[in-house]
Amino acid sequence: MDIKQIEALSSVISASAAQLKELQDSLKTTQHSASTARAEFLKPSLEVVAAASQLIALVRTPERYLMDMSTGHQLSSSLRVVVETNVVEILREKGKGPKKALHIKEIGAYNRVNYLKLGRVMRLLATHHVFEEVSPNVFANNTISLAMDTGKSLAQLEAAPEEKYDGSNGIAALVGLFSDETMHNSVGIAEILKSPETTNSFSPFDAPFSIAWPGTRNIKMYDWLNLPENKPRLKRFGMAMNGMNSMTPPDAILRGFNWSSLAPGSIVVDCGGGVGSVSLPIVQTCPQIHLIVQDTGPVVAEAPAFWKANQPEALAQGRVSFQAHNFFEPQPAENTNIAVYLLRMIMHNWPDAECVQILKRVRAACTPNTRIVIVDNIMLYASRDQTVEGADVGAQDPDALAPEPLLANWGAANSLSYKQDINMLSNHNACERTVPEFADLLGPAGFKIVEVHQAHQSWLPQIVAVPI
Structure with a gap:
């Protein structure tokens, strides 16, 4: 010791x-x-x-x-139990006394779960500071468990269980996704890595997901989620992505690339941007910018309503527009003289070959003055030495590393990034990447890195690259 x-x-x-x-x-x-x-x-x-x-x-x-x-998987399993049986909402609505506590028999009566088994699940969570056991077999919410509260009444949850996550902050949906599909997929990692047929494959069809569920051997996870029988899972997935966004401040996109430096009339394209919620602060703080939000047709069809509710002036002034677009296809011909292409949380969903294809489509539409801004997890090495011989990675962020004697990559304080890396492996045969690994993607696509905003106070790390 x-x-x-x-x-x-x-x-x-x-x-x-x-x-x-x-x-x-x-x-x-x-x-x-x-x-x-x-x-x-x-x-x-x-x-x-x-x-x-x-x-x-x-x-x-x-x-x-x-x-x-x-045995950490038991925590995931237990979290899934309490989310899917509405324990947090029951305690919030039906709890008694100053702490709004209930005996496990009462909780079990409301959600029709065997109280003896449920009590053991809740005690494990309380042992890890999720819920409080205020007296033997009597439990109450605490600050951590309340983060999973959807705000629904028990009557609403029973009448429309498929709407459980609607209007919530998405954290309960994110817990549900991680403790259900993602955990299920991860069970197959060892089999995929041990098999000579799949260990060296980076095809999405050889992700651990491919052996996790009946009938998934020749389908990608996103396509599987879009099957009619998986509609509840797809809906939860969408709300879970909202939950991921809710974990960062709304102005996180501004903590990196200097958007205000763009000249009047500059056009920014948000590739795969959903309804444009993440790029909204760019338009709010930089009135000289015109934003184009790209995503699939059904997604961008919802975007005008979002902007009408959140930034109607930009919509009325024509400072934001929308394009139905698949980022594996060439950029629309009308997208000329684009100042910045924003690719937020896209690269980590795809293996290297697909990422290069996406980047090449963007590169073909770039002018010499175009910038691309990649917003994604940037993985740090656990070693104090972060140098990789021969890697051309541009300017580094001096505040990215933790001070000694901490692990250079912030250890368990930054563990969610590394768990997300394994999530991407499990789900898509994809990955989170280090700066040198991003450089290896960008070079073949015709870009080089010029800025790295990696310090944790940036909330979501950013890489800025230029055409070469």
Whole structure:
């Protein structure tokens, strides 16, 4: 046991906690979401989480640490149970006393789940700080469990279960997706990697998803979700993507590329941009820009209603328009002299060959002055040395790495990025990428990296590239 390392990590926790207290006092609020969602809280919060998790790894026996990791799937399974049986909403609506608590017998009576089994599931979650067991077999929501509240009444949930996630922040849907389809897909990773027929394949048809469900051997996950029998899953998937967006501040897209530097009349194309919700702040803060939102026909058909509700002036002034477009096809001929192509959370859904194809379609429509902005997870190496011999990666972000003695990639404080990487492997045979790996994609497509906005205070890392 490395006592010096333990002491160093303890010092990081103490110093960061003091910084958080100072920030909290300045806000005059104890609301968790009101404070830690703010940019200035992010770095000390990451330092506490990274140091605490690294400290746990140091002081636990290796055997117990490994057993905790290998049984982590039970937490996912338990979260799925409480989401799909409406436990959070039951406690919020039917709970009694100051903590709005209920005995597991009462919870089971409302959701018709065997209370003895349900109680064991909830106790595991309470042991991991999701829910509170206020007395034996009596449970209440806490701050963490309430993040899964859809806001629906029990009567609404029973009358229209398919509308459970409608109008919510999407977090419950995201938990449902991760603990259902994505966890199911991940079970097949070992088989896919061990098989000589699939281990070296990067085809979407050889993703672990392909062996996870009946009839999925020759279909991509997105096409499978669009099958009529999977309509509830597709709807949940859409709400889960809203949940992913809700985890970042609405102005996150502005924390990187300098959109205000674009000249009046500049055109920005948001490729695969949904209804344009992520690029909305660009239009709000940069009135000189015209935005074109591209996505599939059914998606962009919903976009005008979104803009009418959220930025009607831009819609009325013609500063935003919409195109039905498949990004594997050539850019529409009318898209000339484009200043920026924005590709947000697209690359990680596709293996390298498909990503190069997407980028080549964009490159063919670029002028020498066009920029592309890729918004995606940028993976850091766990080692302190981040250099890769021969990689031309442009300007690096000096604040991307965690300070010593923390792991350079922020350890468990940044673990969701690495779990997402395995999610992409499980679902699509795709991946999250390091900066050198992005460079390897961009070069063959005719681009080079000129800026990297990777520090965590950017919320969503960005890579800026130019034609070559």
